[in-house]
Amino acid sequence: MSEALDALVIGGGPHGLTAAAYLAKAGMRVALLEAAAEIGGTCANALALGDLTVPAGAQTLYALDPRVVSELKLVRFGLKFAARDLMQIGLRTDGKPLLLGRDARAAARSISAYSQRDAAHLVDFRRELFAFARAQRALWWEDGPPAALPDELRRQGATGAAAMLDAAFESEAMRAVFAFDAMAGGMSPAAAGTALLFAWRAAQEMCGLQGAVAVPRGGMAALAACLSAAAQGAGVEIRTGAPVARLLLSGDAVSGVVLASGEEVAARIVLSSLSRRETLLNLAPSGAAGFAAAKRLTHGAEVGEAKFVMTLKAVPGFAALQPAARFLIVERLENCIAAHAEARAGRLPAELALEAVVPTAFDTALAPPGTDILSVLVRPLPVVPAEGWSKLAPRLSEAVMAILERHAPGLRANITGLICVTPKPLRDPLEISQLRASWRARIATPIAGLYLCGEAGEPVPALSCRAARIAAAIAAAHLKGAAR
Amino acid sequence: MNALRATPFHARAAEANKLNAWETRGGFTLAAGDPGEAVAARFGAVVADISWHWRASISGARAGEFVSRLVTRDPARLQPGEAMRTLWLNDAGGVRGLGTLARMGRESFLLISTVDDLGWLADGAALYGVQVRDVTQEVGVLELIGPSGGKILAAAGLEVELQPFALRKLFWRGLDVTLSRFGDGIELWCAPDDALIVWDRIAAAGRPFALCPAGQRALDILDLESGIVQPGRDFTPVRDGFSPKPAPQSLGLGSLVEADHIFNGKRGAAGPDKALVGLLFDSETPAPQTYVMRSGAVVGRTLGSLLSPALRRAIALAAMEPGAAAPGTVLTAAGAPCRTCALPFLPPR
Numbered sequence: 101m102s103e104a105l106d107a108l109v110i111g112g113g114p115h116g117l118t119a120a121a122y123l124a125k126a127g128m129r130v131a132l133l134e135a136a137a138e139i140g141g142t143c144a145n146a147l148a149l150g151d152l153t154v155p156a157g158a159q160t161l162y163a164l165d166p167r168v169v170s171e172l173k174l175v176r177f178g179l180k181f182a183a184r185d186l187m188q189i190g191l192r193t194d195g196k197p198l199l200l201g202r203d204a205r206a207a208a209r210s211i212s213a214y215s216q217r218d219a220a221h222l223v224d225f226r227r228e229l230f231a232f233a234r235a236q237r238a239l240w241w242e243d244g245p246p247a248a249l250p251d252e253l254r255r256q257g258a259t260g261a262a263a264m265l266d267a268a269f270e271s272e273a274m275r276a277v278f279a280f281d282a283m284a285g286g287m288s289p290a291a292a293g294t295a296l297l298f299a300w301r302a303a304q305e306m307c308g309l310q311g312a313v314a315v316p317r318g319g320m321a322a323l324a325a326c327l328s329a330a331a332q333g334a335g336v337e338i339r340t341g342a343p344v345a346r347l348l349l350s351g352d353a354v355s356g357v358v359l360a361s362g363e364e365v366a367a368r369i370v371l372s373s374l375s376r377r378e379t380l381l382n383l384a385p386s387g388a389a390g391f392a393a394a395k396r397l398t399h400g401a402e403v404g405e406a407k408f409v410m411t412l413k414a415v416p417g418f419a420a421l422q423p424a425a426r427f428l429i430v431e432r433l434e435n436c437i438a439a440h441a442e443a444r445a446g447r448l449p450a451e452l453a454l455e456a457v458v459p460t461a462f463d464t465a466l467a468p469p470g471t472d473i474l475s476v477l478v479r480p481l482p483v484v485p486a487e488g489w490s491k492l493a494p495r496l497s498e499a500v501m502a503i504l505e506r507h508a509p510g511l512r513a514n515i516t517g518l519i520c521v522t523p524k525p526l527r528d529p530l531e532i533s534q535l536r537a538s539w540r541a542r543i544a545t546p547i548a549g550l551y552l553c554g555e556a557g558e559p560v561p562a563l564s565c566r567a568a569r570i571a572a573a574i575a576a577a578h579l580k581g582a583a584r
Numbered sequence: 585m586n587a588l589r590a591t592p593f594h595a596r597a598a599e600a601n602k603l604n605a606w607e608t609r610g611g612f613t614l615a616a617g618d619p620g621e622a623v624a625a626r627f628g629a630v631v632a633d634i635s636w637h638w639r640a641s642i643s644g645a646r647a648g649e650f651v652s653r654l655v656t657r658d659p660a661r662l663q664p665g666e667a668m669r670t671l672w673l674n675d676a677g678g679v680r681g682l683g684t685l686a687r688m689g690r691e692s693f694l695l696i697s698t699v700d701d702l703g704w705l706a707d708g709a710a711l712y713g714v715q716v717r718d719v720t721q722e723v724g725v726l727e728l729i730g731p732s733g734g735k736i737l738a739a740a741g742l743e744v745e746l747q748p749f750a751l752r753k754l755f756w757r758g759l760d761v762t763l764s765r766f767g768d769g770i771e772l773w774c775a776p777d778d779a780l781i782v783w784d785r786i787a788a789a790g791r792p793f794a795l796c797p798a799g800q801r802a803l804d805i806l807d808l809e810s811g812i813v814q815p816g817r818d819f820t821p822v823r824d825g826f827s828p829k830p831a832p833q834s835l836g837l838g839s840l841v842e843a844d845h846i847f848n849g850k851r852g853a854a855g856p857d858k859a860l861v862g863l864l865f866d867s868e869t870p871a872p873q874t875y876v877m878r879s880g881a882v883v884g885r886t887l888g889s890l891l892s893p894a895l896r897r898a899i900a901l902a903a904m905e906p907g908a909a910a911p912g913t914v915l916t917a918a919g920a921p922c923r924t925c926a927l928p929f930l931p932p933r
Contacts, residue, residue: 351846352846352850352851386646386649386650386653386711386712387649387650387653387708387711387712387848390675390825390848390849391654391674391675391704391707391708391711391825391848392674392675392707392824392825392826393675393825393826394707394708394711395707395825396825546675546851548851
């Protein structure tokens with residue numbers, strides 16, 4: 101075994117790559133361990149769909165930290181965006197689609213078919229939400245002191261998304277178009293504090309636009325490739341095909357890892373981009389996480405989301421409204437609350453919320469000519485259904501097809517290939533209280549020298565890399581403090 | 585209401601309970617007795633029923649590993665038949681329990697306390713694949729306290745030299761019993777079915793020594809006079825997994841935390857160390873769980889406080905700032921004048 105590394109990063113997804121790159125830039129000797137043969141985690145093009153390969157994870161970027169893009173010089177490593185500000189479009193069965201673009205007047209025109217009042221209110225709604233969100237950037241962007249507007253933060257931290265939307269909009273259509281986002285992280289729109297999910301989302305910035313949704317050119321795998329190049333450029337040693345079996349501790353501090361092959365890799369600190377549960381229950385020695393924490397960690401998230409990716413012979417009809425758009429298909433906000441309860445009980449909900457994107461409509465390089473890709477996220481779904489996913493997946497697939505067919509007649513006949521990614525089991529449950537907690541509280545663990553740099557460190561699970569950036573700073577400060 | 589939950593000695597305790605005063609401890613109905621019985625333990629001997637103390641057996645291949653993580657002192661040095669007083673903490677370093685950990689075998693331990701905490705043990709043990717079982721009702725325990733305690737046992741045919749915090753299994757005229765010295769006196773453990781025989785044998789052997797049964801009130805007084813802190817009575821243990829109070833140091837129990845041992849809640853278990861001292865009041869009014877003041881400033885906090893019939897004044901255990909812990913320091917608690925003294929209040933018997 102060679103001399104101990106300064107830092108080890110577990111997991112080669114965007115979070116792990118980001119953390120490793122920052123640590124290496126700070127002058128540390130860093131190695132990154134990835135279990136799979138390819139780097140990228142859920143962003144890697146790991147799933148075969150006909151002649152194409154697609155990633156299992158996120159389909160859009162709405163929370164990527166702009167400072168990660170600039171500080172790691174991702175543009176120099178080839179990061180380009182195929183779409184910078186996807187329009188939010190609500191597809192309705194009871195009327196015309198809602199086109200909620202950044203242009204408030206155009207948005208108001210499309211809302212006025214449903215409600216004049218809502219059309220007039222959208223501007224105020226966005227202004228207030230964006231202003232409040234900006235005020236919380238100290239909390240959500242930095243490892244800094246508590247945010248401004250503490251009373252409003254506390255109030256929203258106790259308000260359900262459904263109550264907030266009910267207060268803001270009178271029409272069913274407007275409430276429904278926000279319902280998909282209200283179920284982020286497997287939450288029910290009725291759960292206390294889910295109103296904060298909107299503010300958190302609005303506090304994000306993509307391509308210099310607040311609250312924008314973007315898609316990188318070449319898909320998510322391209323982002324992972326840029327981060328990988330940045331990490332290697334900074335001097336990170338990347339090892340693929342190296343799954344970690346367990347953490348090594350000396351006393352109550354981490355001292356390295358043991359790989360599945362039995363090889364021991366020593367390091368002064370370890371950053372894990374895996375879930376809190378995976379890191380502290382499965383990799384750490386029994387009891388090291390604390391008895392009460394371990395008990396809490398045994399309860400994984402009960403409600404999650406599935407992803408469908410299909411190849412089509414022709415673009416679905418709704419894509420003609422606006423190619424660069426996210427199409428939200430939700431009938432009623434209230435139904436989502438009931439659907440969430442059904443999903444929690446392990447059943448397939450009667451009603452589902454869909455977010456559809458047609459990436460080939462704005463990034464033609466993704467597929468050969470004549471082939472289009474439709475990517476759909478479906479919420480809320482049971483993580484562990486009573487009948488098992490092998491039986492539920494075909495039924496879910498049928499239900500999703502029926503919904504899509506309603507909005508794009510003839511779609512089914514155009515499908516040439518389909519893949520379904522069922523909800524990831526053993527995911528950390530989202531806790532709304534984390535939206536008001538400090539970064540350090542999420543990133544640090546009960547084990548000295550072990551930090552969480554993945555989604556577990558984020559206030560809301562998302563492809564943000566912000567936790568990785570802050571974790572790297574905290575870990576580097578730890579190493580400097582220990583050296584002194 | 586629940587039916588009476590009785591200890592194995594209940595039939596004899598009911599006959600002896602001339603005051604017909606009862607109280608509930610750990611869910612069991614027990615004779616309350618009279619504080620005056622504590623004086624009897626100073627001169628002769630008393631016998632009391634402590635079967636209600638919570639006992640959890642911990643066993644399994646990784647029991648040693650689990651127990652080591654559970655408690656604040658390193659149990660690795662315990663040989664089978666040895667025990668120690670120890671704390672166990674929640675994740676944030678708050679005191680969840682205080683009791684006696686005894687090693688029964690290579691892979692089995694017994695944890696004894698006056699407040700039960702089975703859920704916490706079970707949660708922790710699950711991480712190690714270790715079995716935890718509440719064995720409170722599987723044993724009857726009598727405690728003999730007083731200078732003649734050893735002589736009574738010898739008269740009954742149990743002549744054993746026993747170190748403090750040691751236990752020994754014996755075969756006693758047809759009965760399997762265990763003798764231990766974990767508290768003020770000598771504990772005699774037996775199977776519940778043998779309990780009445782054991783009581784009768786001890787009562788017969790104790791008659792020439794004026795052995796009298798004592799209730800729980802007298803036991804509390806004797807504990808306090810010996811400077812023994814008990815959870816539930818002297819402080820309220822935390823029941824949440826993540827709340828840092830009370831810290832061991834704030835209770836004056838820092839001596840039960842070993843700095844180089846790794847245990848659950850270690851990172852939170854810090855803070856200014858307070859000293860555990862005794863407070864002697866001028867009056868007879870106890871002042872439990874209250875602030876201790878010196879010239880208008882808070883310098884400590886009392887834990888349990890009772891009237892000591894032997895000293896004819898109120899006494900209290902108190903966690904004091906080191907600067908106010910020197911014996912003889914004049915203080916006030918709950919408005920009553922008092923002064924500090926070293927523990928124990930009365931010499932051990």
